[in-house]
Amino acid sequence: xxxxxxxxxxxxxxxxxxxxxxxxxxxxxxxxxxxxxxxxxxxxxxxxxxxxxxxxxxxxxxxxxxxxxxxxxxxxxxxxxxxxxxxxxxxxxxxxxxxxxxxxxxxxxxxxxxxxxxxxxxxxxxxxxxxxxxxxxxxxxxxxxxxxxxxxxxxxxxxxxxxxxxxxxxxxxxxxxxxxxxxxxxxxxxxxxxxxxxxxxxxxxxxxxxxxxxxxxxxxxxxxxxxxxxxxxxxxxxxxxxxxxxxxxxxxxxxxxxxxxxxxxxxxxxxxxxxxxxxxxxxxxxxx
Numbered sequence: 001x002x003x004x005x006x007x008x009x010x011x012x013x014x015x016x017x018x019x020x021x022x023x024x025x026x027x028x029x030x031x032x033x034x035x036x037x038x039x040x041x042x043x044x045x046x047x048x049x050x051x052x053x054x055x056x057x058x059x060x061x062x063x064x065x066x067x068x069x070x071x072x073x074x075x076x077x078x079x080x081x082x083x084x085x086x087x088x089x090x091x092x093x094x095x096x097x098x099x100x101x102x103x104x105x106x107x108x109x110x111x112x113x114x115x116x117x118x119x120x121x122x123x124x125x126x127x128x129x130x131x132x133x134x135x136x137x138x139x140x141x142x143x144x145x146x147x148x149x150x151x152x153x154x155x156x157x158x159x160x161x162x163x164x165x166x167x168x169x170x171x172x173x174x175x176x177x178x179x180x181x182x183x184x185x186x187x188x189x190x191x192x193x194x195x196x197x198x199x200x201x202x203x204x205x206x207x208x209x210x211x212x213x214x215x216x217x218x219x220x221x222x223x224x225x226x227x228x229x230x231x232x233x234x235x236x237x238x239x240x241x242x243x244x245x246x247x248x249x250x251x252x253x254x255x256x257x258x259x260x261x262x263x264x265x266x267x268x269x270x271x272x273x274x275x276x277x278x279x280x281x282x283x284x285x286x287x288x
Contacts, residue, residue, distance in 0.1 A: 046105060046140050049182050050147070052133035054099040056116050059127035061090035070162045073126055078158040081129070090126050093118055101135050104180060108236060110211075110244040112177070125174055128159040128201075138186065138193050147186070150194045157197050165201040177202050179247050183234045202247030208273035210255065211244040212281040213237070219259030219286045227253050241283075248273045255281060262288045 059081075061072065076089040085092055095116030107113060132155040136147035149155060159178050181198040188194075214221040214237045223235040225245045235243040255268040263286040273279050 046138045046182070046186075047142065048103045048137075048139040049105050049186070050101050050103050050135070050137045050139075051180075052099075052101045052135035053097070053115070053130060054133040055129075055131035056095045056097045057092045057129045057131075058095065058118070058120075058125050059090040059092050059129070060120055060123040061126045062123035063090075073160045073162060076127065076160075078156075081127075081158065082154075082156045090123070092129065093120050099133065101133075104182060108238075110209075110246065125161055125176070127161060128176070128178060130157040130159075131155060132157065132195075136195060145193050147193050147195050150196065153194070153196055157199060159199050159201050161201055164206040165203055175203055177204070177247065181233075200247060204246075204276065206275050207246070208248045208250065208275050209244055209246045209278045210248065210253065210271060210273060210281060211242070211278060212255075213241045213283040214243065214257055214259075215241050215283060215285045217241050219263045221257050221259040221263075221286060224256040224258070225253050226256075227251050250275055257284055257286060259286045264288065 059076075072089060076087075081087075095118045097116035102113070132149070136149075138145050138147050161176060165176055179200040179202065181200065184198040185196055186193055187196055210225060212223075214223065217239070221237055221241075223237065223243050223245070225231075225233040225235070225248070227249075229251075231249075233245050233248075235245050237243040251273060253271045253273055255271055256265065257267075258265045266284060266286055268281060268284070271279060271281060
């Protein structure tokens with residue numbers, strides 16, 4: 001029997017989890033192979049964002065009749081999915097993963113870390129489930145705060161996968177990246193910090209990237225990428241001033257670079273992005 005291998009990992013962009021399988025496919029992986037998940041990150045106004053991950057799983061649909069029907073994902077409710085190991089939409093498969101606390105801010109600008117792998121039988125990977133523990137925290141201005149889950153946020157994080165999100169490799173391996181948008185996922189209220197996760201899947205073959213370098217370093221710039229259609233991403237340049245925003249669909253984007261005073265905000269319009277390509281905007285120097 002053929003098997004499919006699954007790889008799961010963590011990476012950072014704006015603040016993101018990255019789930020990796022190998023090679024993008026219209027069918028979504030229907031022969032046995034491997035799956036990998038990676039986590040990636042996008043920045044927020046923090047020194048560290050520590051996420052306690054205790055378990056990572058993928059939901060595999062082995063029904064041949066529905067292997068090309070991604071509409072099934074929209075019918076599969078996450079609400080009570082943690083109560084069932086198997087249902088009409090698929091079966092949950094554990095990935096090999098050692099529970100750990102990960103500072104997702106260390107995973108930005110294209111850096112990622114693998115969360116786990118698994119060999120699975122033929123089927124379509126429909127969903128990812130990441131289970132959070134209780135050791136979540138943020139560090140701001142050198143002070144550590146508990147990162148709480150509010151009454152409407154479960155410790156089970158779900159990511160639904162569709163055609164464009166899956167990347168298939170030579171041996172039917174599957175790769176998927178999941179962006180964890182920290183800037184949008186953490187809410188401060190009454191001196192407390194709450195986690196309301198915003199997760200976005202992508203794969204390198206079907207999505208593009210924008211990268212560049214921002215100078216001077218003492219501008220402490222923030223890079224914002226938007227497409228005028230509701231998509232907004234944030235990147236914090238590295239210590240060398242370099243940044244990368246991943247998981248972008250085909251289209252035209254606006255890149256806004258804003259530093260601290262007295263540096264003047266700079267906007268670059270009509271930045272073209274194509275799937276599978278890395279758009280380089282070069283070095284941008286902010287002026288006072």
